[in-house]
Amino acid sequence: MKISDIQSLEGFACLQGEYTDTQVQDGYTSDLLSDVMAHAEEDSVLITIQAHKNTVAVSSLVGVVAIIVCSNRPATDDMLEAAREEGIAVFQTDGNQFQTSSLIAQHLASCPAR
Amino acid sequence: MSDEEQKEPLQSSLRVQELIYGLKIGEVMTKKVFAVSRNCTMRDVQQIMKSNGITGVPVVDNRRVVGFVSMNDVMTALEEGGMDEGVIARMSGEVQTLAEEMPLSFAISAFNKFSFRSFPVVSKKNELVGILTFRNINLALIRELSRQLREMEHLHEYPEEHASLELVKVYQLNRYDFENGGKASIEIKKFLKERGISLALVRRVAVASYELEINLVAHSIGGMLSFDINKDRVKISSHDRGPGIDDVEQALTEGFSTANEWIRSQGFGAGMGLPNVKRVSDEFAIQSAVGMGTMIRTVIHFKEEKQNED
Numbered sequence: 212m213k214i215s216d217i218q219s220l221e222g223f224a225c226l227q228g229e230y231t232d233t234q235v236q237d238g239y240t241s242d243l244l245s246d247v248m249a250h251a252e253e254d255s256v257l258i259t260i261q262a263h264k265n266t267v268a269v270s271s272l273v274g275v276v277a278i279i280v281c282s283n284r285p286a287t288d289d290m291l292e293a294a295r296e297e298g299i300a301v302f303q304t305d306g307n308q309f310q311t312s313s314l315i316a317q318h319l320a321s322c323p324a325r
Numbered sequence: 326m327s328d329e330e331q332k333e334p335l336q337s338s339l340r341v342q343e344l345i346y347g348l349k350i351g352e353v354m355t356k357k358v359f360a361v362s363r364n365c366t367m368r369d370v371q372q373i374m375k376s377n378g379i380t381g382v383p384v385v386d387n388r389r390v391v392g393f394v395s396m397n398d399v400m401t402a403l404e405e406g407g408m409d410e411g412v413i414a415r416m417s418g419e420v421q422t423l424a425e426e427m428p429l430s431f432a433i434s435a436f437n438k439f440s441f442r443s444f445p446v447v448s449k450k451n452e453l454v455g456i457l458t459f460r461n462i463n464l465a466l467i468r469e470l471s472r473q474l475r476e477m478e479h480l481h482e483y484p485e486e487h488a489s490l491e492l493v494k495v496y497q498l499n500r501y502d503f504e505n506g507g508k509a510s511i512e513i514k515k516f517l518k519e520r521g522i523s524l525a526l527v528r529r530v531a532v533a534s535y536e537l538e539i540n541l542v543a544h545s546i547g548g549m550l551s552f553d554i555n556k557d558r559v560k561i562s563s564h565d566r567g568p569g570i571d572d573v574e575q576a577l578t579e580g581f582s583t584a585n586e587w588i589r590s591q592g593f594g595a596g597m598g599l600p601n602v603k604r605v606s607d608e609f610a611i612q613s614a615v616g617m618g619t620m621i622r623t624v625i626h627f628k629e630e631k632q633n634e635d
Binding site for chain 1: 503504506507508510511514524528531532535536539591592593595597598601604
């Protein structure tokens with residue numbers, strides 16, 4: 212699936228849309244940034260409830276291309292600003308981490324990037 | 326110097342800070358030490374002080390420091406007519422020593438914290454190997470700064486071609502400044518990526534650098550992160566002014582964290598920071614002393630595959 216495909220999923224809103232629309236290769240779900248740092252794969256989508264600037268910093272460092280903020284948690288302005296600078300897409304959804312992960316996993320499986 | 330009032334740490338230039346973090350106490354201390362044994366008298370100590378122009382004498386037993394006699398102790402003995410008493414009765418028995426392999430910054434913290442004019446320096450085996458006074462520190466700084474100035478003058482006269490993969494950069498980090506935690510890592514990542522370093526290597530550098538950055542912001546009272554990059558490797562050093570780690574072994578254990586609730590709510594403090602740094606580094610060294618600070622040095626090589634996995 213491509214990053215832009217996330218936006219068209221039900222209950223998803225795009226909070227930061229300035230990004231290069233590349234293929235999403237994988238996903239990672241965690242609210243621990245050190246864990247994301249250690250284990251998330253390049254070109255992944257990050258599913259989390261951590262909606263602040265450091266989420267973007269970690270994403271940028273490990274090559275996460277899109278962040279999905281779960282449970283409609285509000286994202287701070289400086290987070291979105293940082294994401295814009297780094298070209299990382301930010302989406303928001305009402306689903307929790309489990310629901311969102313399973314949804315994204317289905318889409319990744321049905322439209323494999325490779 | 327008063328030990329009652331907490332001194333504001335001296336804000337020196339980054340170059341000077343680099344120096345005090347880079348130099349080891351062992352390189353700066355006076356190696357010729359005048360020490361006395363337990364059975365000496367205060368008069369013996371006074372003689373030694375007088376003939377060698379020193380203000381403090383460690384008391385040793387089998388090379389281990391068991392006490393310290395300062396000029397003040399001698400004066401008190403003089404006043405009270407106790408010059409013929411043994412040093413045991415008049416020395417301070419609780420001696421603050423410094424380890425020779427500690428960075429000079431720890432010594433500066435110690436001078437700020439305690440009112441002593443000099444500190445006995447001990448080896449890893451806890452044996453007395455030297456003594457450190459502020460004079461030692463001043464001389465070492467002047468010597469090193471002069472050397473650097475000479476180098477700069479030389480470079481100014483004969484500017485060299487800059488290799489593309491070379492960078493020395495120092496970042497200052499303040500306590501709880503999560504706003505800026507991560508900036509250094511992102512800059513360094515870009516620098517390496519632009520120069521064609523492989524993604525896997527860039528990521529290892531990014532992990533080490535980011536965790537160290539966040540550690541400085543979340544756990545220290547402030548410090549600095551410096552990068553020294555050349556064609557072979559990236560060297561990252563993290564130095565802070567305190568509070569220091571009580572049990573380094575424990576801090577390196579996955580899952581152990583002293584982070585407070587707020588830090589945890591930000592997604593940090595899972596006890597993965599230092600273990601992550603160690604995991605991605607080819608070389609890893611940590612030094613810490615409570616009340617003085619923590620220093621971490623890590624090296625990631627570009628060419629060779631990572632050798633040690635733990």
